[in-house]
Amino acid sequence: MSKVKVAVVGAGSISEMHFGGYEKNGEAEIVAVCDLNAERAKEKAVRFGAPEAAIYTDYKELVADSNVDAISICTWNNSHAPIAIAALEAGKHVLVEKPLCMTVEEALAVQEAQKKSGKTLQVGYVRRYGTNTRVLKKFIDDGDLGQIYYAKASCLRRLGNPGGWFSDKERSGGGPLIDLGVHVIDLCWYLMGKPKVKSVSGNTYNLLGNRNHIENLSFYKASDYDANVNTVEDMANALIRFENGASLAVDVSFSLHLKQDELNVKLFGDKGGAEVEPELLILGEKHNTILNMSPQIDHLSFDFNRGFQNEVDHFIDCCLGRTETLCPAEDGVEMMKMLCGIYESSAKGTEIVYS
DSSP, rough: OOOOOEEEESSTHHHHHHHHHHHHOOTTEEEEEEEEHHHHHHHHHHHOOOOTTTEESOOOHTTTTTTEEEEEEOOGGHHHHHHHHHHHHTOEEEEEEEESSSSSHHHHHHHHHHHOOOOOOOOOOOGGGSSSHHHHHHHHHTTOOEEEOEEEEOOOOOOSOOOGGGOOHHHSSSSSSIIIIIIHHHHHHHTTOOOOOHHHEEEEEEESSOOTOHHHHHHOTTTTOOOOOOOSSSSSEEEEEEEOOEEEEEESSBOOHHHHHHEEEEESSSEEEEEEEESSSEEEEETTEEEEEEEOOSSSSHHHHHHHHHHHHHHHHTTTSSOOOSSHHHHHHHHHHHHHHHHHHHHHHHHHEOO
8 A cells, every 4th residue: 555645834843743753654655845944844854754855835836746645734823724725625635733723714614625625634633642531531432420511621831931923813813722722622622522612701811921031940932932022812711611511611821920830631520520631530439439540551641742643643544544533624613613712702701602
């Protein structure tokens, strides 16, 4: 069987995980790289074993390349939708980094392009591929938690605004909510059975800024970091209600007066509960006794490298027609309703209700 010929669009930091995943997958071959910086694209191609890969600076030329079967989109959020649509219309399979795009309208357009093309469109909800998530999903599917009616997620950084395009709303669409919140919201929503969103009430705050004045404590900075550019929120919180009566509470931050960074994801059902992060723990009852069950697995927390490898491997399987994607375009649409609903709710000071 011939290999899936893959192109990567965007050679920034997150592309490392895509390049590495394809390099380790025996059924994938990197044949092209596209980036606004041709030298950076070439460097990535060479480093990940694809020295003969075609180099592009315009994604429109890339999608016209008949040698390309599938594309990973690792660009700024504001370009996800147009690149995805162009690739699908050109008959390519698409793996697009989260978030799918920046608006519900864009998400619906991507979904329509996917339906017309018949190709795979996979959204990069990488935490679905973590070992802890996969193990818990089996317990949930077998009914061990019963009806999951509430979930709670926090992803809080005390000093973690990456700057650069991450802090430029025109390119990113927002701050910690669309960058970090998308992961924990999706993780809860996926494990809750992906109920339809009914309403959203949210708040965003921009009071601390990027805190670039802080000394003696380092943090990750984007390659285009500019301390003078910050048009995104410091933190956001929200309550999301679903049509089945379940609810999800979430808070996320880039900057917050906090003792230390926090990552917590919890689910509550009528038969049991679970903590997904910081470590997988399953809670239940037996013989009138409460049990805290700690699974004996290699990774109780999300393993970043393994998760991305699983995501890429799954995408290649989809491209080869072996399975359907775990993260389809319609999931991206529902996620954008939640994210955009939170921003809209905060701006208007009222709950956003979906019919």
